[in-house]
Amino acid sequence: MTRPSAQRSSALLQQRSALASFGELSLKSEDLDEILTEACRLVSEALDTDLAKVIELRDGGNSLFVRAGVGWKPGVVGEICLERDPGSSEGRALETGEPVISPDIATEDRFEFAEFLKENGVRALVNVIIIGGHDKPPFGILQVDSRQPRDFNEDDISFLRTYANLLAAAVDRMQTDSERRSEQSRLAASEARLRTLVEGIPQLVWRSAAGGNWSWSSPQWREFTGRSEDQSLGRGWLDALHPDDREGAIQAWNSADGDNPLQGEFRIRNAAGDYHWHQLRAAPARDSDGTVIEWLGTATDIDELRRLQTEQRMLVAELQHRTRNLIGVVDGIIGQTLRGASLSGEVREKLQGRLQALSRVQGLLSQSHQESITLERLISLELEAMAADRNTDRIEVAGPHVSIDASSVQTLALVLHELATNARKYGALKQENGTLSVAWECVDYGQSSGLQLTWREEGISIAPDAPLGAGFGFSLIKRAIPHQLNAKTQLEFGDDWLACTIVLRLKGEQRLHV
Amino acid sequence: MSEEPRPLRLADKCVLIVEDEFLIAFDIADQFEAAGARVLGPFADVSTTLQAIEHGDVPDAAVLDVNLGGERSLRVAQRLAQDGIPFVFVTGYDSNCLHEERTLAPILQKPFAFDAAVAALFAN
Numbered sequence: 287m288t289r290p291s292a293q294r295s296s297a298l299l300q301q302r303s304a305l306a307s308f309g310e311l312s313l314k315s316e317d318l319d320e321i322l323t324e325a326c327r328l329v330s331e332a333l334d335t336d337l338a339k340v341i342e343l344r345d346g347g348n349s350l351f352v353r354a355g356v357g358w359k360p361g362v363v364g365e366i367c368l369e370r371d372p373g374s375s376e377g378r379a380l381e382t383g384e385p386v387i388s389p390d391i392a393t394e395d396r397f398e399f400a401e402f403l404k405e406n407g408v409r410a411l412v413n414v415i416i417i418g419g420h421d422k423p424p425f426g427i428l429q430v431d432s433r434q435p436r437d438f439n440e441d442d443i444s445f446l447r448t449y450a451n452l453l454a455a456a457v458d459r460m461q462t463d464s465e466r467r468s469e470q471s472r473l474a475a476s477e478a479r480l481r482t483l484v485e486g487i488p489q490l491v492w493r494s495a496a497g498g499n500w501s502w503s504s505p506q507w508r509e510f511t512g513r514s515e516d517q518s519l520g521r522g523w524l525d526a527l528h529p530d531d532r533e534g535a536i537q538a539w540n541s542a543d544g545d546n547p548l549q550g551e552f553r554i555r556n557a558a559g560d561y562h563w564h565q566l567r568a569a570p571a572r573d574s575d576g577t578v579i580e581w582l583g584t585a586t587d588i589d590e591l592r593r594l595q596t597e598q599r600m601l602v603a604e605l606q607h608r609t610r611n612l613i614g615v616v617d618g619i620i621g622q623t624l625r626g627a628s629l630s631g632e633v634r635e636k637l638q639g640r641l642q643a644l645s646r647v648q649g650l651l652s653q654s655h656q657e658s659i660t661l662e663r664l665i666s667l668e669l670e671a672m673a674a675d676r677n678t679d680r681i682e683v684a685g686p687h688v689s690i691d692a693s694s695v696q697t698l699a700l701v702l703h704e705l706a707t708n709a710r711k712y713g714a715l716k717q718e719n720g721t722l723s724v725a726w727e728c729v730d731y732g733q734s735s736g737l738q739l740t741w742r743e744e745g746i747s748i749a750p751d752a753p754l755g756a757g758f759g760f761s762l763i764k765r766a767i768p769h770q771l772n773a774k775t776q777l778e779f780g781d782d783w784l785a786c787t788i789v790l791r792l793k794g795e796q797r798l799h800v
Numbered sequence: 801m802s803e804e805p806r807p808l809r810l811a812d813k814c815v816l817i818v819e820d821e822f823l824i825a826f827d828i829a830d831q832f833e834a835a836g837a838r839v840l841g842p843f844a845d846v847s848t849t850l851q852a853i854e855h856g857d858v859p860d861a862a863v864l865d866v867n868l869g870g871e872r873s874l875r876v877a878q879r880l881a882q883d884g885i886p887f888v889f890v891t892g893y894d895s896n897c898l899h900e901e902r903t904l905a906p907i908l909q910k911p912f913a914f915d916a917a918v919a920a921l922f923a924n
Contacts, residue, residue: 603897607867610892610910611821617911618823621830641911649894649909671909673919710915 294441297334301445304332305452312456321460322354325453329430330356332449333442337408337431339363340416340453341376347423350376357431358406366402373398376427379413383424385443386413390435403431410436412443414450419458428453489584490554492523494568498539501580512557528553528561535566544570544578551592554585562589606652613645636707636758642671643703647696658689661739665724668702672710674722680714685726688737691793697762697770698790704759705741705786713784714743721745731791741786748779763788808836810918816862817842818849818876819890820869824910828863828890831914844868849876853883861921862887866901877904888912888920 308328315321322340330338339355344367352358352366371377375397379386388394389410391403403411410432416425428450430438438446484491484504490511491504503518511518511526524532531552542548548568553561568583617638624634646667650659665683666676674681690698706715714720726739760777763786767773776787815837819825825842832839840859843849845868853859853876862880864873866889873889880887881904888906891898895907906920 603893606894607892611824614824614890614892614910614912615821618821618827621827622823625830635913635915638911638913642909642913645892645909645911653894653896671913671916673906673916 298441298445300334301332301441301449304328305445305449308449308452308456312452312459316460316463318457318460318464319354321456322453323356325428325449325456326354326356329428329446329449332445333430333432333438335430335432335436337406337433339429339431340426341429342426343370343380343424347380350426353426362402362406366400368400371398374400375411375413376429379415379427380424383415385415385446387438387443388412389437392435406431407433409434410438412438412446414443414446416450416454416457419454419462422458425454425457487584489586490564492518492583492585494581494583496578496581498524498536507585510556511554526555528555538566542568542581544572548581548583551588562587563592564588602652606649609648609652610645613641613648617641639703639707640700640758643668643700644696646671647699650695650699651692654692654695659692659695661685661688661690661726661737664690664695664699665702668699668706669724671703672706672715674706674710674715680721682721682723682725684724685739686728688726688728688792694771694790694793697767701759701762701767701788702741704762708759709743712748713746717746719745729789731789735792737790737792739788739790741788742783743785744783746782746784748782748784810835810837810922813837813861813922814840814857814859815921816840816849816853816859816864816880816885816887818844818862818868818873819865820844820867821865824865828914835914835918846871846873846875849873850879853879858883859885861885863917863921864889864905866891866893866898866907874900877901881905886921888917890917 308325311324312321315324326338326340330336335357337355337357339358339362340353342351342353343349344351348370350368350370352363355363368374368376370380372381375386375388378397387410388397388399391397391399391409391411399408408431412430414428414430416428418424428446430446485506488506490507492500492507493502494500499520500518500523503513503515503523507513507518507523508515513522513526516522518526524535527535534550535552538548538550547570548566551563551565554564555561564585565588566583566585568581570578571580571582573579620637620641621634650663650667653659662683662685669676669681669683676683709715709720709722714722721744723742723744724739725742726737729736729738731737763775763777767788767790768775772791774789776785778785778787810832813836815832817825817828817832817839819828819842825844829839829842840852840856841849843852862876862885864877864880864887866873877887877889886905888908889898889901889904890908890910890912891901892910895902895909898907901907908917908920
């Protein structure tokens with residue numbers, strides 16, 4: 287009994303020595319293939335077999351790849367890749383998680399064996415799982431192969447389990463390290479890209495804590511303002527703003543929060559001392575909980591844009607002034623020409639009124655690129671032109687917000703002008719007890735939507751010579767807008783009332799929006 | 801109905817007219833005179849107008865152009881407001897552009913209705 291015991295001690299010693307050697311190596315090496323190959327060498331020595339290999343699970347665990355090994359003929363290590371087969375000894379080991387031993391594959395009837403095993407003279411083998419770390423699936427299998435039939439004993443299996451666990455720990459460390467390294471290099475590359483972008487864009491970029499306390503300013507900011515990083519940190523950047531704009535900038539910061547990004551237009555002094563209008567914008571950056579941790583902001587030079595906008599506004603205002611002045615001169619010429627002629631007063635008044643309506647439309651159209659022309663606006667303008675006091679309860683103007691297409695504005699304005707003029711001269715705007723109601727609503731107009739406008743005067747006495755029954759105004763209402771705007775119109779008179787109803791089709795962009 | 805408002809409804813009124821455009825200025829003057837008013841002016845610039853107010857008699861109302869050959873009529877307007885004289889602006893500019901003017905008096909767009917000016921000036 288001493289011999290087997292001595293043999294056993296020697297084997298155990300060899301195994302322990304293999305564990306120690308492998309432990310040392312696994313701490314030193316950064317190369318997974320080197321570690322796996324060395325692991326195979328040490329384990330085959332320790333168990334006194336010629337062959338060992340590490341099979342890696344790939345393709346989501348469906349393939350078995352011979353990743354490393356010792357003692358094999360060429361064409362095995364790094365090349366053989368088998369499908370996972372539940373009928374193989376490897377498949378069984380993976381399924382149960384337990385070591386699987388085949389003492390002699392010649393007499394084995396539980397498993398199928400891969401062809402390359404037989405080609406390499408394998409007679410006995412043992413499979414031990416290399417578990418995965420951090421809840422990952424197994425890395426693979428440590429397989430020790432013998433060219434002689436062999437009954438791997440409990441000591442062998444116990445050693446192999448320990449050895450495989452040590453191997454699993456080494457693999458896990460390597461994988462984690464490698465993931466971390468690739469994540470780090472990915473982050474570094476991403477940061478470099480971002481930095482290039484941030485420092486390359488023409489905007490002045492900065493970072494800030496809440497309340498406008500800057501923590502960083504970009505090279506662009508420092509170059510434009512000629513201020514150092516230190517001079518701009520905290521609220522130092524405010525000194526680069528025009529003194530009149532600083533209070534506004536502080537207020538903009540005070541009203542900015544997670545729901546309201548910072549935005550405002552301020553003048554920033556450049557290194558030469560000139561002020562340039564900039565648009566400041568900042569968006570909050572949040573942590574994973576959604577808490578605002580800082581603000582990332584830009585200042586965009588909009589000086590040229592603002593200058594051009596101001597110039598354009600002035601040009602449009604000047605153009606409008608000249609157009610209206612010209613219409614005023616035409617009006618003056620008419621007045622002077624008609625001077626002394628019979629009926630001059632009445633003719634003059636009508637001509638003038640219509641010229642005025644045209645002049646007002648010019649005013650509206652010159653602004654239509656800035657704001658849409660609403661029906662309410664059109665009516666108000668005509669009533670104001672008649673110096674009608676909108677604050678009395680005798681005049682009521684009510685209806686939803688509806689914008690009028692620019693091509694319809696002129697004709698509609700002239701119609702409203704005729705109605706208002708009539709009211710001023712004969713109707714509700716002249717007579718003390720007269721009331722005027724101008725109301726509109728959305729109605730159906732065939733397949734599309736329409737607008738029904740009702741102009742109604744009550745409490746008036748209708749003069750027999752009231753001109754709406756004939757002439758230019760009548761013609762506009764009964765013929766011009768049906769012709770030009772495809773409108774349906776109705777003009778009705780009672781003893782003490784007058785009503786004009788116009789139903790217009792709304793074009794696409796004229797939809798009611800409340 | 802047979803009411804004929806025109807003749808002399810502004811009798812005894814003195815109206816200051818400040819407008820640099822000749823055809824418009826004299827047309828306005830004609831209309832006020834036709835209604836029986838006495839016209840002070842028309843004047844075409846700020847300083848002549850202010851001198852007339854200093855030395856002449858006090859108008860009951862005034863019609864004031866905004867842009868007098870490139871010069872703004874605001875100083876005249878402020879003087880009139882200070883003296884409590886009702887007046888209207890007449891202009892080709894949109895009232896949205898005239899921030900100071902609109903706080904001082906009604907703004908009538910050119911061409912303006914004589915009746916509207918009269919209504920604004922002599923409402924009470």
